[in-house]
Amino acid sequence: xxxxxxxxxxxxxxxxxxxxxxxxxETLADTMEAIGGEIEDKADGYARVMKQxxxxxxxxxxxxDRLTARKTSMENNIKRMKESLQAAMxxxxxxxxKTALFSFNIQKNPTSLKIDDPDAVPESFLIPQPPxxxxxxxxxxxxxxxxxxxxxxxxGESLRIR
Numbered sequence: 761x762x763x764x765x766x767x768x769x770x771x772x773x774x775x776x777x778x779x780x781x782x783x784x785x786e787t788l789a790d791t792m793e794a795i796g797g798e799i800e801d802k803a804d805g806y807a808r809v810m811k812q813x814x815x816x817x818x819x820x821x822x823x824x825d826r827l828t829a830r831k832t833s834m835e836n837n838i839k840r841m842k843e844s845l846q847a848a849m850x851x852x853x854x855x856x857x858k859t860a861l862f863s864f865n866i867q868k869n870p871t872s873l874k875i876d877d878p879d880a881v882p883e884s885f886l887i888p889q890p891p892x893x894x895x896x897x898x899x900x901x902x903x904x905x906x907x908x909x910x911x912x913x914x915x916g917e918s919l920r921i922r
Contacts, residue, residue, distance in 0.1 A: 807921045
């Protein structure tokens with residue numbers, strides 16, 4: 761069986777033959793019959809492989825989601841345990857001590873900023889940002905019949921397999 765690349769070349773040659781007025785119609789018919797079913801068989805094979813790869817990718821995504829949830833659960837457990845240990849140390853007044861394996865101490869974190877009223881922040885503390893293009897609004901306007909020099913609607917093609 762020919763590869764898809766070879767079949768594509770054969771179809772292009774068939775097209776050239778069909779456009780050539782000197783080619784015998786029976787030769788053209790025989791050539792068409794010889795390669796007619798092969799691309800369909802090849803396409804079925806491609807589709808089967810693509811469906812299997814899609815299933816594998818979905819399984820991998822599911823496993824990633826499961827492991828991400830497990831990781832988050834573990835990180836939350838660590839956070840709760842740390843908070844519980846810190847609360848116990850503060851309640852007993854032991855802010856610093858050592859054991860055979862670890863050293864424990866409660867220390868101050870670097871200061872952090874908390875904005876109480878974002879609307880009251882002076883403009884000198886705001887970072888100017890360039891305006892963003894509202895693509896959805898432009899697309900809606902073009903669909904409604906507007907004409908602009910800076911944009912147009914384009915429609916491509918893609919293969920759908922059902």
